[in-house]
Amino acid sequence: MALLVSGLYPGDADPGVCVAVRLGVDPTDVVCLTVVRRALDARHRRPRTVLNCKVELGILEEAVLARKIPGVRRFTTRDEARVGGLAPAIVRRSWPASLRPIVVGAGPAGLFAALVLAEAGAEPLLLERGDPVEARRSRVARYWREGVVDPESNVLYGEGGAGTWSDGKLHTRRRDAEVGEVLARLVRCGADPSILEEARPHLGTDRLRGILQSLRNQLLAQGAQIRFRARVDGLLVDAGRCVGVRLATGEEIVRGPVVVATGHSARDAFGWLLRAGLAAEVRPMAVGVRIEHPRVLVDRALHGRHHRDLPAADYRLVCPPREARAAWSFCMCPGGLVVPVSPESGRVVLNGMSLSTRGSRWSNAALVVPVGPEDYPGSDPLAGVRFQDALEQRAWDLGGGGFRAPAQRVSDFLAGRPSRDLPRTSHPRGATPVDLHDLLPPVVAQSLAQAIRAFCKRIEGFAGPDVVLLAPESRTTSPVRFPRGPDGQAVGLPGVWPAGEGTGHAGGIVSAAIDGLRAARAIDRWVRISAP
Ligand SMILES: Cc1cc2nc3c(=O)[nH]c(=O)nc-3n(C[C@H](O)[C@H](O)[C@H](O)COP(=O)(O)OP(=O)(O)OC[C@H]3O[C@@H](n4cnc5c(N)ncnc54)[C@H](O)[C@@H]3O)c2cc1C
Structure with missing residues (x-):
């Protein structure tokens, strides 16, 4: 049990003392205090830091709540998830060999989908058309310095996806419980823990690169395979179901469910998704x-x-x-x-x-x-x-x-x-x-x-x-949407899970990552309940 105390302006004072004053208790009654959100309130002449805090008061909590103090309420499990709780891990188990998933695209949606699938023991294969982040860096530098763009590995394509050379803003208008999970996973990969409490967290391009390397290592350690410079050029369909992908080199990979997380700029991907029979609508x-x-x-x-x-x-x-x-x-x-x-x-x-x-x-x-x-x-x-x-x-x-x-x-x-x-x-x-x-x-x-x-x-x-x-x-979001059924599979072609921004289901780093987590969990459910 705990309380959420919002809108504290501690200035130079100890937040514990401020909380005690607001709640009308003695500072020694505050058993535990955690800052869960920190923002700058610039509406005043001198901008001030404003805090929301999770406060534990033990047996005094009910009495304090009964006084209905403005800005004070019970701290809920939903609040807990938002401040960085990891969802219960899928129990790692033996995954049917004929259903090993393929994830196309190593942007936030694809990376987070692959991570959850790897944790579940699915040994996903992650296919990315661009380079790992280290090599991608020199491609981007050459693009911006000399105006020479590599069409497969650039600011939009390559490990980390479109947001790698970005502001790395992590705030989102989404209120889903998984927001905290995405942030907590980023902290596990080396992001500054302050992103868990900042109201407008951001990483910056220089920090994103190290985080991506760490995420890659986690994936590999959990049994995922990653292939860079592997551009998918088509889906393989057998008996009305997608069973794998064809690469631009002509190589065919037959495995299991396919997560398509190719981002909003891969116009060639829109083409092969339509040709494979997925329903699509203009947006x-x-x-x-x-x-x-x-x-x-x-x-x-x-x-x-x-x-x-x-x-x-x-x-x-x-x-x-x-x-x-x-x-x-x-x-x-x-x-x-x-x-x-x-x-x-x-x-x-x-x-x-x-x-x-x-x-x-x-x-x-x-x-x-x-x-x-x-x-x-x-x-x-x-x-x-x-x-x-x-x-x-x-x-x-x-x-x-x-x-x-x-x-x-x-x-x-x-x-x-x-x-x-x-x-x-x-x-x-x-x-x-x-x-x-x-x-x-x-x-x-x-x-x-x-x-x-x-x-x-x-x-x-x-x-x-x-x-x-x-x-x-001109590329604020995807101009196409590939609708999904209730189990997350594409309308028009079972066996495909469209995910992330390119398929019209997310916008921004955190929301794309959440969509990837959900696609992976939907596949896990499908494998347990209804897979052939
Ligand atoms: C410069 C810039 C700055 C941005 N700043 C922010 C920000 O500060 N905060 C924020 O929230 N959002 C920001 N965004 C938006 C954010 O990057 C996207 O919303 C997010 O990356 C979408 O994630 P995604 O995984 O759906 O797709 P993407 O990140 O686009 O990832 C798709 C991946 O799929 C790969 N791919 C494409 N086609 C194929 C294929 N055929 N075969 C194999 N791989 C393929 C691509 O190479 C790419 O790596 C920014 C975007 C840009 C371009």
């Missing part, structure tokens, strides 16, 4: 730009004169629909960089990343507007992919090639005139001054302009002279 998404500010501008606007003593500031802004559509900020990278992420030449796709220190001179965020089938060229499942692709190719042409990003000063964008020059940006391939109205669909441009004007009232200098828009932010 709405959001597209827009990256807005980049000098970091100090955002820090000063949000943290005030104490900004130098505080971590880089982040924001989340939403502009509801008015004359145009809604628009919102997304995936903010305080103290980060805008980076090119397209896995192929001829297209510009942008995203943001940061290091654990979030120490760059810039802060950036996506500003995006919803788009859907009414904007797409057609209504078939791949219409959204064609919409993205046309935007990305136009961006390449406008940027002048070499992965240069088309960009515009915000002031010029709002005034409707092309930019003649640009301040220095963080984008490693450089930026070309253009008029982004020549790139963005009119409704997207109009909605962004409306939102930027609204955001200027929230953040001083938001559209200041050195603020730049770079485009396009």
Whole structure:
């Protein structure tokens, strides 16, 4: 038994004493206190740390609860799971040899699916088209330095998936119990335990790499096999059920259930999933730009004169629909960089990343507007992919090639005139001054302009002279969804478990990892209860 005490501002005082004052008990009555959430409350002139604590008071708890003190309630098992409880391990047992699973894709969804399956004794085979993280690092460096992209191993493909060169933000709007499990597993792989209590935990690209190496070692130690540079090119079907995969080399691997966790950018995978008979539907998404500010501008606007003593500031802004559509900020990278992420030449796709220190001179965020089938060229499942692709190719042409990003000063964008020059940006391939109205669909441009004007009232200098828009932010999520039945198997082809962001069932590192955990547990149930 324990209590959850929320909204404590201890300042320099001992949290135990603060809790005792709030609960009206003696500090010596506090048997145990654990900080379960730590956040910075920047609404005040001097931003303050605010804590939520799990507090054990022994026999006094019922009496304290009866007083109905604001911000005090019972600490539930759901709270327990969220702060890092591991779900009960699947009992390791002998797994039928004819049902050994294949996991396609070593992003968060595939890695976490493989981990749970390995723990269950299933000896999964993890197939990844890209390189292990060490080799991938040099591919990414060459891409950003020289503009030479390896189509199989790059910012989106390779061990760790799309989020490896990222801000490593781990907060999610999901409230599932597995959020804590994912964080606890990351801590086991070497992540800083503070991610369990931070309200907005993040790792940073530099930390993610070591965590991935440790995760790989855990997988291998538990009996998983991993093959890199193994691109899956098709599914093998026998008697109406998927029984394995074909690699791009022509090699056929017949094993058992297949988890497909190929991410939202593997457009070739959408093709072979459709050809294998999986049901699919077109999905709405959001597209827009990256807005980049000098970091100090955002820090000063949000943290005030104490900004130098505080971590880089982040924001989340939403502009509801008015004359145009809604628009919102997304995936903010305080103290980060805008980076090119397209896995192929001829297209510009942008995203943001940061290091654990979030120490760059810039802060950036996506500003995006919803788009859907009414904007797409057609209504078939791949219409959204064609919409993205046309935007990305136009961006390449406008940027002048070499992965240069088309960009515009915000002031010029709002005034409707092309930019003649640009301040220095963080984008490693450089930026070309253009008029982004020549790139963005009119409704997207109009909605962004409306939102930027609204955001200027929230953040001083938001559209200041050195603020730049770079485009396009076009891969916010998957434009296709592969529906699943109640047991998690794909509609249209049993034996396949679609998982993660690419199949339309997750968005972000933690939610993709949760989806992978669930796919693995669904397979375990299926093997026990209904496998042939
Ligand atoms: C630059 C950047 C920054 C981001 N920042 C954040 C952030 O800070 N926080 C956050 O929550 N999210 C962030 N995201 C989003 C996050 O990375 C994704 O939501 C998440 O990685 C999705 O996980 P996934 O496992 O579903 O797919 P992915 O991570 O895309 O993994 C799919 C894997 O499958 C492999 N694959 C694809 N096709 C095949 C094939 N045919 N055969 C074999 N392997 C294949 C790919 O190589 C890849 O490794 C960021 C994304 C990017 C690109």
